[in-house]
Amino acid sequence: MSSEWDETCLVCGTKTKNRCAKCAAAGISLFFCSADHQKLVWKVHKRVCGPTKANPFVYPLLSKDESGQILEHMHDSSGQLSRFPQQTSTVAKALQHFLQIPGRELRDCIRTVTEGGPNELVTPDIQRRVLVIARAHENARTLDLRHIVTSPVANPFGNLASWDWYSARDTTEASTMRWGDEPWRSWYRHAMLVYLYLMDQCRREPNSPETTTRAAWLERLVERNDTFIRTTIAPTCPHLADSMLETALRVKDAMQMLGMPTGPV
Incomplete structure (x- = not known):
């Protein structure tokens, strides 16, 4: 990424030397300019913070409520x-289509990626894919764009999974086979998790005094993410980078139509 965005706060995009110590111990540099900004997103960051979770980025297991x-x-x-296309129009069909999981095993599969479940029965790679695909399609099931401004609090990891699977995955065979293992993926997931979480706060509180400030942060975060795609993702995944930039532009247009804050793409 360009030097302009090196060592910048995940929340507001300003320069800082303050790193998350636990994530640094995991081998990834994630910056927060203040304790207040880290606290602002701690609800989601704590679930992917530190060794065994931050680098590589590991999606948290489904809560019992999510699983239910x-x-x-x-x-x-x-x-x-x-x-959605017929073959992915339900969570069950998506898991069968993308992972070839037999229908009779779907319920047990979900239980293996649930907190307190028999998690040792699946490999980390299968666990990751089940979590992303199940969350992405459950997120789509509960999403109604006609009422997006007034809809309840979004599941931040559902939002991230949707972006990760449908906007940040190259559908060519070679890239699909190694999806999730790219060197840039962990940082990008952390950045998008914070961005999507802040975006949802702005969506739910459009008239809050804090929203004006956060909208300015979001503009910087969009610019940083755009730069990251062009300078870090594009050299090794040019087709994916082009697709991600096109998707970001469509999202920006949709947000403007809904009167939500946007930033440059």
Whole structure:
């Protein structure tokens, strides 16, 4: 990434030397300009902070509530899922399509990636993919763009999984095989998690005094993410980088139509 964005706060994008100590111990430099800014996103960052979680970025296991919702609705095609291709129009179909999991094993598969479940029964790679695919499609099932401004609090890891799987995954065979292991992926996931979390706060509190300040932060974060795609992702994944930039532009246009804060892309 360009020197302008080196050592910048994950929350506001300003220069700082303050690193998250636990993440540094895991071998990744994530910066917060103040304790207040780290505290602002601690609800989500703490779940991916420190050794064994931060680098590589490890999606947290499903909570029992998340797991229960997925199991109850895994065959439902509502929300944005109704617009998906038939083969991925439910959580169950998506898991079968992308991972070739037999239908009779789907419920047990979800339990293996749930807190307190038999997590040792699946490899880390399969666990990661199940978590991302299940969360991404459950997120789509509960998303109604017609009421996005007034909808409840979003699941931050559902939002991230949707972005990770559908906007930051090259669909060519070679890239799909190594999806998730790219050297740049961990930092990008941390950055997008914070960005999406702040975005959801602005969406839910459009008239809050804090939203004006956070909207300015979001503009800087969009610019930083755009630069990261062009300078760090594009050299090794040019097709993916082009696709990510196109998606970011479409998201920006949609946000403007909804009256939500945006930044340059």
